[in-house]
Amino acid sequence: MSLTNTILRAVPGAFILNSGIGKLGMDAETAAGLQQMAKNGVPALGDLTPEQFAKFPSYGEIAVGAALLLPFVPTRVAGLALAGFSGSMVSMYLRTPGMTESDGVRPTQDGTSVAKDSWMLAIAAALVLNQSDKRSALQKLADARRRKDA
Numbered sequence: 001m002s003l004t005n006t007i008l009r010a011v012p013g014a015f016i017l018n019s020g021i022g023k024l025g026m027d028a029e030t031a032a033g034l035q036q037m038a039k040n041g042v043p044a045l046g047d048l049t050p051e052q053f054a055k056f057p058s059y060g061e062i063a064v065g066a067a068l069l070l071p072f073v074p075t076r077v078a079g080l081a082l083a084g085f086s087g088s089m090v091s092m093y094l095r096t097p098g099m100t101e102s103d104g105v106r107p108t109q110d111g112t113s114v115a116k117d118s119w120m121l122a123i124a125a126a127l128v129l130n131q132s133d134k135r136s137a138l139q140k141l142a143d144a145r146r147r148k149d150a
Contacts, residue, residue, distance in 0.1 A: 005075050008127055009068040012082060012120050017065025023058035030054075041092025060085065079127025086124055089117035 001009075026034075031054035038057070039046035045053060067073045067081045092114065093099050099111030107115035 001071055001075065005127065005130060006071075008123050009075070009078055012123055013065050013068025013078075015065075016061050016082075016085065017069060020058050020061025020063075020065055023054075023061065026054040026058065028054065037096055038088075038092060040096040041088050041090075041094075075127050075130060079124050079130075082120060083124035083128060086117050086120035089114060090121055093117065 028050045032050040034057060035045060035048065035050055035053040038053070045056070048056065064081045064085045067078045093107075093111060094104065096111075096114075098108060099114060100106060101108055
């Protein structure tokens with residue numbers, strides 16, 4: 001794994017993992033408040049009870065954070081996990097009243113804390129589209145063939 005990919009994975013991975021651990025054992029009232037906002041981005045989340053929903057963000061964030069931090073998870077797979085997570089956060093941001101200015105994009109004061117998730121979506125795109133892991137695997141294969149032929 002390249003140094004660039006390590007940095008792109010470690011920073012959001014640690015942040016998301018910490019956030020997920022912090023949500024473990026969330027009470028029903030807190031879960032209901034988060035669920036109210038989350039269902040703006042992913043309407044199906046409104047079908048869960050607050051108790052069911054309480055497990056969803058904590059386990060999901062722990063899984064995404066771990067995928068980013070574990071070096072044996074392929075970069076593209078970790079990037080796809082981050083894209084799913086951050087994409088749902090950006091969707092929630094864009095669909096929740098009061099999060100954006102009248103243009104529907106720029107954040108209000110309330111939306112600034114969620115608008116940062118657009119950066120994680122950009123990091124996810126970089127991880128998914130990055131070709132350095134693929135090239136190094138192809139280079140390793142070519143080197144192995146050269147050694148075999150020698």
